[in-house]
Amino acid sequence: MSPADSLAFFLPELALATAILAVLLVDLVPAVRARGGREWPGTLALLGAAAALVLTAGLPVLRIRGLLEAAPVPLFGRMLVLDPFAVFFKLLLLLALLAAVWMALRSREVHGRPHEAEFHALLLGSGLGMLLMASAANLLMAYLALELVSLCAYALTGFLRHDRRGGEAALKYLLYGGVASGTMIYGMSLLFGLAGTMDYHGIGEALGALGPDAQGVLFVALLLVLVGFGYKIAAVPFHMWAPDAYTGAPLPVSALLAVGSKAAGFALLLRFFAFAVGADGPAASVAGIPLVPLVWGVSVATMTLGNLAALAQTNMKRLLAYSSVAHAGYALLAVVVFRDTGVRAVLLYLAIYYVMTLGAFWIVMMMRNATGREDLDAYRGLAWRGGGPVAALLAVFLFSLAGLPPLAGFIGKFYVFAAGVQAGLYGLVVAGVLNSVLSLAYYARVVRTMFLDRPGPDDRSLAFPTGDVLAAAALGVATVVLGVRFGWLVDRAEEARRVFAG
């Protein structure tokens, strides 16, 4: 397919790129500025993200027309591929982007501040990078996409320039990110040296033909590449940046990092291991190197450390940051299973994780808007000072994150654990369920603060904008409904998984 033909399948990305330009340009028009057009950048960004979403959702329509066959469509000389797996992630990522833009419009941290247009441009830029991550089928493309996301995210994290935490977070994020990406590109160059190509399929074939003498180099190469991915999904021990970055960044950015950037990281990871490395099932090995113990260890360490660290947090953003570290661990549990049920479980998990984490961040944003605070004490007795519905919704999100039925989080964990049991990874599953109990301790602490603690004399009554409450309620309803009726989501995930079959 010629590059020009490929563009037809690249419309969502083009929409985002157009929106970026539009946002930047409209900010330059003096007439708009003079008339106090502070709504413009955000609205344009929202439109761009929505357009991209509609176009992506429309891609299956293209397939019905015969343009997109069941086989993956290679784009731009196989730099990218478009398949149901990519579409699944693109929808998820665009939803996350849309939510982040919307949050930015509702957040007092961002909306109405100087440089709002740049903020939205960067947000869309990182979204664009994530879409590319979901499709990348070439080491070079994977690296470029990852860097696009990261560079935008560094700047976004430091958006609150007058806040010391913001500067510190951005610097920390940048330094860690730089090291991780350097390490990864070193691993990628080793892989290129071994395989002689950067195309995933080419690498897969070349690695299959490798002799035992190349084992050492290959092992080092995979390890180094894993560092890069581990950093993106905030897996232990490459998670150090996450709590600081989440805390220092404005909330819409924290939410996008926690949901979108993580999902994109998993997309990259799954595709790389399935196609470039050819990992398949818990006995997966490449040229005699077992992969499972490696991921196994990372998974257990990630969920355990994430949960233990979260226990000690008193800042809601940090608590959610560590909780998202732990959740990466649960998802990794299913990654170990690789192609079969594992991939399906990961996809399902990420989709459900999206709903509940976003809901939690949304309410933290509402509280931040109402009180200017993020610490746990600000939530004391929330249910008794006018925040009953808000507190109830946050409780739903947190209990869902803890994995209690009949909420969606349980279904996500159920699929992950079932995949683990089916693959015979009993130890890993036991570690997972014990971690779930551990995690309940800190989720329940927040709930306790809201409901069981009575408001102190200084805690004033709060009122929340109805629109915000309704948005959170919609996510809350989704959390409950997905806990009971999730068949269609399973079907979507199953469809996306089939890309890896055979």
Add this chain to the structure above:
Amino acid sequence: MLTLITFLPLVGAAVVLALPASEPRLVRLVATAATLPSLGLACRLVARFDPAGGFQFVDRVPWIPAFNIEYFVGVDGISVTMVLLTALLSTLCMVASWNVGEAVKGYAALFLLLETGMLGTFVALDFFLFFVFWELMLLPMYFLIGIWGGPRREYAAIKFFLYTLLGSVLILVAMLVLYVTPDPHSFDITRLGALVRDRLAPETQLLLWIALFVGFAIKIPVVPFHTWLPDAHVQAPTAISVILAGVLLKMGTYGLLRINFGILPEATWAPFAGATLSFWLLGALGALGIVYGAVCAMAQTDLKALVAYSSISHMGFVLLGLAALTPMALNGAVLQMFNHGTITAMLFLLVGVLYDRTQRRDIDGFGGIAAIMPRYAGVAGFAFFAAMGIPGLSAFISEVLVLLGAWPVYPGLTVVAAASVVLTAGYFLWALQRVYLGPPNPRWAGLRELDARELGMLLPLAAIVLTLGIVPTLVLDLQSPALLRLAEHVRAAAPADAAAAAPRDPARVAAGPLRAEREAP
């Protein structure tokens, strides 16, 4: 019909949430009314239940076809009485909750959600569905104890929550292993046993059995997993204590019967330290619980804690009966589940009445209440005697059935259990004497007598206790055939030497139960 019974309270919860919070009386009325249809339908269910049949009133629809998960509900003789007990206590407890003054709307909605969770657990025949319901009642329970409980409610609520959740994850892991074993995968409780039997190594079955046992044991609670219970019971508001002791504890023993015995009968017979697993884990722990609970109860100064520990003791009988695995002992055990539910409900309600009036529960702070509130003391005396196991009242029958049924199998344990009846009588009589008898304490001279609402809660229970003490066959006939089937099912899995060594040969078993039932009263 079962679907209606289960979900009508949930509909009620939705209605309650829509009511204005400024009208607590209306909320109370609607919430109470919302529990009535389930109770009525449960009565109808029992009336139309055919003891000879297997699972009845089955509703079965695919829920998540991709995972072969079904919405599959039905009742047999074991669950039908539990459904009735749950519906009955829910209505009575809603009435008992009328004195809750704070955030009535939230309380009522959570209570109705809890009822749906409990009923669902007893009717679910799909393991996944069972688990979802099982967990569903955790959340409302946490809030009900944590918000409306006593001074140390937060601690008690989180302890209850974490303990039970730990048990739940063990059940979850075992459930997943059971699920992936057969091909195609299944969650069907009624068929799972047959499906996994040949596919799991005995060691694996044993591990699963123990994981499930611990999960259920926390709920029962079996000593040493009981430490959450006194805290939760004492701190919970009265109605919630009743639900905890009356229904929630039964979910543990019900799970043992349905899941451990039903799905993994072989592992029940697994050899362990020269005896079978059922002996060591169930029997010995049951006897231990009987004695330990009684001794602890004796040492309590708080009336509510005394009743809480007595629950541990009484649930020990259920465990001992299950361990014996003779039809008579099983019958006694399941009857005891029902009887303990009604009697302990009375006890907690009575303590609650006293607490409402005086804000105290310390046994030594009272004295001579009988002279001030004769009607109240009369009902209390009745309940205390019922709990002691006086002949003619319901608990006597079930305890005797357990003891008689367990005697041929575990004579030693039976002696221990029977001897502890003295302890039970000891602490109840002692408490009775200190609270109700003796010279009237002038401090309490003006106490109000029981009002109509309180009598309305207590008298139906008393009537049931008395009726079942005289005509226990009302319940026994319902459950006996199902238990007989279960006993044969488990016994069929016994290794040859165990069957020969113990006096459990099929001939005796077949003749045993019904004759024994008639002898017992």
